[in-house]
Amino acid sequence: NAGVMQNPRHLVRRRGQEARLRCSPMKGHSHVYWYRQLPEEGLKFMVYLQKENIIDESGMPKERFSAEFPKEGPSILRIQQVVRGDSAAYFCASSPGQGVEQYFGPGTRLTGT
Amino acid sequence: AQKITQTQPGMFVQEKEAVTLDCTYDTSDQSYGLFWYKQPSSGEMIFLIYQGSYDEQNATEGRYSLNFQKARKSANLVISASQLGDSAMYFCAMREPSSNDYKLSFGAGTTVTVRA
Numbered sequence: 690n691a692g693v694m695q696n697p698r699h700l701v702r703r704r705g706q707e708a709r710l711r712c713s714p715m716k717g718h719s720h721v722y723w724y725r726q727l728p729e730e731g732l733k734f735m736v737y738l739q740k741e742n743i744i745d746e747s748g749m750p751k752e753r754f755s756a757e758f759p760k761e762g763p764s765i766l767r768i769q770q771v772v773r774g775d776s777a778a779y780f781c782a783s784s785p786g787q788g789v790e791q792y793f794g795p796g797t798r799l800t801g802t
Numbered sequence: 803a804q805k806i807t808q809t810q811p812g813m814f815v816q817e818k819e820a821v822t823l824d825c826t827y828d829t830s831d832q833s834y835g836l837f838w839y840k841q842p843s844s845g846e847m848i849f850l851i852y853q854g855s856y857d858e859q860n861a862t863e864g865r866y867s868l869n870f871q872k873a874r875k876s877a878n879l880v881i882s883a884s885q886l887g888d889s890a891m892y893f894c895a896m897r898e899p900s901s902n903d904y905k906l907s908f909g910a911g912t913t914v915t916v917r918a
Contacts, residue, residue, distance in 0.1 A: 720904075722904065722906075724906070724908075729910075730910060730911075731806070731893050731895075731908030731909050731910050731911055732847070732893070732895075732906070732908045733908070734905040734906065734907075737902075737904055737905070745902060745904075745905075748905075778845060780847060782906075784904075787902075787903065787904050790849075790852070791904075791906065792849070793839075793846070793847035793848075793849070794846075795844075795845065795846040796845050796846060796847070798845065
């Protein structure tokens with residue numbers, strides 16, 4: 690049973706480019722969470738999605754960041770007009786329901802130049 | 803206010819010895835969950851151990867045990883018989899109903915270096 694998959698594992702974007710980070714949850718999981726880890730810090734919650742619905746995006750920056758979890762396909766975290774300050778590790782986690790164990794993917798390391 | 807506090811930025815431990823990583827938390831909820839994760843240099847987040855606030859016994863998983871002191875709001879991780887592969891960053895995290903029971907709040911982490 691494959692775990693949570695994230696790709697790419699590493700991504701370099703120049704200032705102004707768009708970054709698309711993908712997350713495929715574990716089989717049978719319909720709840721997806723995105724967290725961001727800035728250098729030398731712990732993970733910070735960004736957004737919680739279920740299929741086709743954003744449940745809680747209270748941790749998302751107000752501009753340039755968006756997330757979706759379509760009926761088919763992976764969840765996507767999109768960062769428009771990347772800046773150097775967006776450089777971080779972005780982790781996706783999934784769970785079979787709300788309030789239960791979250792399983793983390795390996796993360797995507799984004800470098801904004 | 804910081805929900806999870808890990809006061810030890812870095813620790814050294816001799817191989818085969820035990821090490822205790824401190825974690826204190828802040829919540830007004832009666833029901834909550836506490837987690838420890840390991841993050842090796844490769845970067846992935848590996849779940850180690852979970853303690854529910856109503857669990858009467860301290861959680862154990864192999865060489866990992868959680869020293870849960872509810873009155874003190876502490877959930878220290880004990881790694882026994884340290885191995886070189888234990889060298890990593892360790893994060894304490896909490897889930898609580900007042901955060902809708904799905905947001906994990908993480909501490910800043912403790913780096914553990916195991917010496918041969």
